[in-house]
Amino acid sequence: MSSYFAAAFCLQCVLSAGWPGCLRAVWGTRFPGALIFAARCPAGLLGALGVCLLAMAPVFQMLRELKAQNERLQELQRLQEEHGRAMGEHQEAVRRMHHEIANHIETIQALIELGGNAEGYADRVLEEYRAFRAVEYCGHPVVDAVLYNRALRAQQQDTELELALELSAELPFEPVHLMSIFSNLLDNALEACSALPRGRWVRLRAALEKGGLSLIVENSCPEGAPCGGEGETTKADPFSHGMGLRIVRETVAEYGGSLLCRREGGVFRAVAFLPLATAAGDGKGTDTAT
Numbered sequence: 001m002s003s004y005f006a007a008a009f010c011l012q013c014v015l016s017a018g019w020p021g022c023l024r025a026v027w028g029t030r031f032p033g034a035l036i037f038a039a040r041c042p043a044g045l046l047g048a049l050g051v052c053l054l055a056m057a058p059v060f061q062m063l064r065e066l067k068a069q070n071e072r073l074q075e076l077q078r079l080q081e082e083h084g085r086a087m088g089e090h091q092e093a094v095r096r097m098h099h100e101i102a103n104h105i106e107t108i109q110a111l112i113e114l115g116g117n118a119e120g121y122a123d124r125v126l127e128e129y130r131a132f133r134a135v136e137y138c139g140h141p142v143v144d145a146v147l148y149n150r151a152l153r154a155q156q157q158d159t160e161l162e163l164a165l166e167l168s169a170e171l172p173f174e175p176v177h178l179m180s181i182f183s184n185l186l187d188n189a190l191e192a193c194s195a196l197p198r199g200r201w202v203r204l205r206a207a208l209e210k211g212g213l214s215l216i217v218e219n220s221c222p223e224g225a226p227c228g229g230e231g232e233t234t235k236a237d238p239f240s241h242g243m244g245l246r247i248v249r250e251t252v253a254e255y256g257g258s259l260l261c262r263r264e265g266g267v268f269r270a271v272a273f274l275p276l277a278t279a280a281g282d283g284k285g286t287d288t289a290t
Contacts, residue, residue: 073176075183079145086135086148138206139169142178147204150186159193159200166207172276173213177251181215182206184244185270189219191244192268196222212257212275221268248272 104125111118137147147163154161171178186204193200202219248270249259257274 069176075179079149079179079183080141082145082149137163138165138167140167140171140178141169142175143167143171143182143206146179146182146186150183150190153190154202157190157194157200159190159202162201162203164203164205164207166209167213168208171208171213173255173274177254180251181248181272181274184248185215185217185272188244188270189217189268192219192221196220208276210273211277212273215270215272217270219268221263221266223266245270 108118108122110116111121135144135148137144143165151161151163186202189202189204193202199220202217205214205216207214245259245261252259252272252274255274256278257272259273260271262269
């Protein structure tokens with residue numbers, strides 16, 4: 001009974017002065033009698049502290065959400081800065097190549113006249129041009145930044161990345177949400193491919209169609225082994241990883257969208273859809289179709 005009165009007393013403090021007032025009550029700075037009462041009754045002290053922690057739970061949740069949002073914003077800033085540097089280097093390389101075109105043409109003409117290997121020289125020039133990696137895929141700065149970063153990763157792990165995008169430079173979705181969806185879907189696919197000794201490939205198709213943003217990501221995947229589906233991971237720490245598709249599902253649900261995943265044989269397929277109508281309204285939807 002004494003613990004009940006202590007908890008009720010502390011709850012009254014929370015309702016009247018918030019959880020800081022409750023803490024002050026427990027430590028005697030506002031109501032000295034509470035400290036004496038709690039000291040004489042350990043059960044009452046535990047009950048009071050329990051009420052304090054219960055009152056503080058929303059604060060802890062808010063702090064966790066703010067921390068996660070801050071981490072996403074930092075990642076977005078890092079990707080955009082990396083992409084900006086790549087664009088500057090690419091533009092400089094293109095200017096240099098345009099400057100050299102006239103010299104290449106003259107050299108090829110001279111080789112033809114002299115009976116040299118003009119075809120071989122032309123092939124080497126074309127190969128040099130093809131070596132320049134694209135840095136602009138659809139014109140949207142966030143999507144381009146994510147795709148550039150993941151294209152580099154795919155090259156490093158010897159994975160063929162095929163991209164087909166029909167998007168505009170402006171999309172009615174939060175930039176941090178676009179980053180989360182594109183990056184997590186591609187990370188999931190690249191992680192699955194890393195478990196294959198060969199035959200690694202990832203295909204991404206993104207388009208504005210049927211009244212929304214449609215994304216389809218397919219990747220090669222070891223048969224019978226985890227390939228990055230929800231709750232699956234090929235990484236050494238399953239507690240910290242395997243969250244990519246869950247994050248995507250929660251994000252698209254905020255817009256009333258959906259995420260469908262399926263594995264057939266050695267192919268994993270993820271299809272995400274975000275309605276444009278909800279995005280153009282309040283920015284987020286209330287339906288949670290999955």
